[in-house]
Amino acid sequence: MPKASDSEVKLQHIQKTFGGFKASNDVNLTIEKGRIIGLLGPSGSGKTTILRMIAGLERPDSGDIYIGGQRVNDIEPGKRGIGFVFQNYALFRYMTVRENIAFGLTIQKTPKKKIKERVDALTELVGLKDFGHRYPMQLSGGQRQRVAFARALAPEPELLLLDEPFAAIDAKVRKELRGWLRKAIHKLGITSIFVTHDQDEAVEVADDIVIVNRGHIEQTGTPVEIYQQPRTPFVADFIGEAVHVPDFTIFKGFENGRASGAHEGIIRPEFLEIGANDSEMRMPLASETGTVRGVYFRGNNAEVDVEVKGQLLKGTRSLEKPPLHEGDTAKVFIHRIYSFAGGRTEILENRAKRIDSVII
Missing domain, CATH: 2.40.50.140 (Nucleic acid-binding proteins)
Structure with a gap:
């Protein structure tokens, strides 16, 4: 598991092919500690494949992935020090909010007192302190996503990955949740990478945006740099x-x-x-x-x-x-x-x- 003092992520010469489709074509990427990174691109561009390889849910055909200076290609997902927030929340419907958040800690056999303290802190962080005994079906889409966020953070990961975290939420709540998520991540100081095809989402949440197209990275930079200084025809055409x-x-x-x-x-x-x-x-x-x-x-x-x-x-x-x-x-x-x-x-x-x- 990566050390807490160093959560930088590096991808070097990553290749990944599914059948005849090249999902990652010589992908090279360095992510600084504490930054929020948005992987932005059209459907089928390869952004989700990058996220899943970092998480260990897919293995690159070649190339190296480093988290905190450690090569993790052969390390199983559960030991990479990663929290993962899925697009469809993936909450356990027969568990309460508190039980969902505590799930990972329970699996790790964390002492009950520490679990309670951690769940108390996270329900406070995500604004669901008074909803702890409710079940997922009793919550709104935005509230469920907050629970999924808290559950991913419960084991205190060094890296947070989010797969289109706002896709299943209606437009008004989605906009409110973007600002909340950015503030929450910056407050924690955790390195975070999220996948999106929504330009507004990427601009509002990310410190840096990585434009992905046809399996390779077109450009990396701040939202302002990407918009004002597009380096390739694709970026100029895709943004704005x-x-x-x-x-x-x-x-x-x-x-x-x-x-x-x-x-x-x-x-x-x-x-x-x-x-x-x-x-x-x-x-x-x-x-x-x-x-x-x-x-x-x-x-x-x-x-x-x-x-x-x-x-x-x-x-x-x-x-x-x-x-x-x-x-x-x-x-x-x-x-x-x-x-x-x-x-x-x-x-x-x-x-x-x-x-x-x-x-x-």
Whole structure:
């Protein structure tokens, strides 16, 4: 079992194949002690396989897994010092909340006094102090997930793994539980790794996000780094509300393209300024004319789809401005574009902004 003083996790050159499907393709990952890591990717990307190999529920075909500096490839799951929270809670329905939380300690034959003290502390931590004698079916989905969280923590693991922990919970409770979970994990200081396909979930909970695609890691970084500095076309396309543009040289300010000849790119909603007419635009001469194809109320603003030169772009517009309607003519200024070349991304600023900044 890893020492409490060192819970760093390392995966080195991990390969895992199921039949003809390569679930992990030379996966290399280092996780610092005390960090909350979100494994984010589309279905079938290999993120759950990584989690299960760390837990010992799957064995890599090759490569090494280290927890706390110890190679754990041949160590059985129960001896890796890991707490695991399953997507479907996996609670024992005929056991009370307290009995569920105490289960692991009971199996370890922990003294009853210590079990009681540990369960008391955990029911307090997860906000279920007054629910200890209830059964799982008497709890809400969010409360059940808190019990599963407490049960995983009961044996005092050095590493916590969570497999889509909010998937079975309704949207409102899920949002509340995200903030609670992040605070609880940071309070404990336990290294944690969770799997999700929900971008909002990853951004709100994780200290660092690992983007997984087709069995390999595309990028690792903080939520801000991942969003603002995508390193590959996949990350730029996968994160946020991105619109793929086959040839960005059709737009004003980007006509010259790149010397490499790569003209493929991504445009995000925040890269656009959308106005009803020239008077609303800061740079009317550099703005495109388009047709509104859809307007959607989003609470604090309106999401607007505008067709410009045959390309449907997505942007936002303040509700304080005169409303746009489907079929209206609109003005669009594209501030920047993510350009692809050689499997990498580069941010291109509109030429009009560059010229304007020189004049100023």
